[in-house]
Amino acid sequence: MSNMTLEEVEVQKKMMYDKLSPRRRRFVDKIGYNEWDPFQLPLDPIDLRKDITGRTSQQLCEEFLQNVMASRNSEYAQAASEFGVTLVMNFERVRPIFDFCVWYNELLEKEGKKA
Numbered sequence: 001m002s003n004m005t006l007e008e009v010e011v012q013k014k015m016m017y018d019k020l021s022p023r024r025r026r027f028v029d030k031i032g033y034n035e036w037d038p039f040q041l042p043l044d045p046i047d048l049r050k051d052i053t054g055r056t057s058q059q060l061c062e063e064f065l066q067n068v069m070a071s072r073n074s075e076y077a078q079a080a081s082e083f084g085v086t087l088v089m090n091f092e093r094v095r096p097i098f099d100f101c102v103w104y105n106e107l108l109e110k111e112g113k114k115a
Contacts, residue, residue, distance in 0.1 A: 013038055049088050057084035 004012070016038045017028060028036045050056055055063070061084040065077060087094050108115055 009039070051088045051091070057081070057088040060084045060087065 013036075017025065017033065017036075020028065048056065051060065053060075058081075061077070061081045064080055064084070065072065083094065105115070
């Protein structure tokens with residue numbers, strides 16, 4: 001779309017809007033026609049998104065499960081996988097959990113207890 005003029009883009013946008021089903025048109029009307037960008041590129045699939053280390057959620061989970069070196073069941077692996085996806089997609093959502101775990105580990109060590 002970059003080689004089109006603003007007028008041509010608007011004509012294309014209007015044409016696309018006119019061809020939408022009533023349901024999709026209601027969705028566009030809800031967000032506002034001027035805010036709607038039919039030319040927006042889709043987000044990367046989750047399996048292509050990476051964290052700050054450059055690893056995907058799947059790579060993080062595999063490394064984690066290899067490094068814990070304990071026999072873990074599939075429920076454990078599933079929870080780790082879900083956490084990895086959330087970590088890659090929205091680190092701020094997992095930060096409180098991470099901070100709590102660090103704090104709790106320090107508390108246990110200070111009191112001479114093990115989890």
